[in-house]
Amino acid sequence: MKSFRLLLGCYLLSLAFGVQSAAVNFVPQVEFEVDYVDNIDLAKSGGRDDLVAQINPEFLLEVASSRIEVQADYRLQNLVYTSYSDLNETYQQFHGNAAVDIIPSKLKLNSIASYDQQ
Numbered sequence: 001m002k003s004f005r006l007l008l009g010c011y012l013l014s015l016a017f018g019v020q021s022a023a024v025n026f027v028p029q030v031e032f033e034v035d036y037v038d039n040i041d042l043a044k045s046g047g048r049d050d051l052v053a054q055i056n057p058e059f060l061l062e063v064a065s066s067r068i069e070v071q072a073d074y075r076l077q078n079l080v081y082t083s084y085s086d087l088n089e090t091y092q093q094f095h096g097n098a099a100v101d102i103i104p105s106k107l108k109l110n111s112i113a114s115y116d117q118q
Helices: 002-016
Strands: 023-037 050-064 068-081 089-103 107-116
Touching: none
Parallel strands: none
Antiparallel strands: 023 050, 050 068, 068 089, 089 107
């Protein structure tokens, strides 16, 4: 979340420098996937099997104007096991970058942020 606040801060900073209009593109989406896993424990023999569902809400935010460009992609990955709910997991992923033209043709601020929960 710190990364998202940084990108939002860069965007708000650019507003203070006179950005008049910006093209904003916000794309929400949900990915759904079901996989059969025949060895969820990665055991050498006698492994357990299960159906694993992934329900992944995600959004992409793009902001572009004459003095700013922001791209942010956030995904909440949810692994849901049908028979072994104690193995359920949630992971967060964020990737973003921003470029702010502070003084046109003289000073530009570029930032990149990334977060992958393991």
